[in-house]
Amino acid sequence: MELEGFIIHHTVCGKDDGSWDFLIRADGTVTPSPAPSRAGYICIALEGDFDRDYNLMTSAQKEQLFTASKIIMELSRLYQMSPLYLIPHSSSCPGAQFPWNSLVIYPADGYH
DSSP states (O other), X not given: OOOOEEEEEEGGGSOOSSOOSEEEOTTSOEEEOSSOSSTTXXXXXXXXXXXXXXXXXXXXXXXXXXXXXXHHHHHHHHHTOOTTOEEESSSSSSOTTOOGGGGOOOTTTOOO
16 A cells, blocks of 8 residues: 555544544553554544644643654654655644644654
């Protein structure tokens, strides 16, 4: 299966129907899905409300974002795809204030 990118989702959008490949819980644990949720994409859900500025997030939320970044980077290497192709779950999820830059890891630079 050829993968095109990553779909980012947070659980407060009301559509927490298990349509994710990895759920990053508020306590930092990661729950993988037993089967792919959407052809061509890897779906990553963050438990909680991430529709806010990064500076207003709790340290636990920042850890969740960092965990998502690590998952994105490792899966990008595994499937030989760009870690830069990140799209939202919907027009309102994960929200207009979601800190997309906190997920960006440039392969040449490593973690930020």
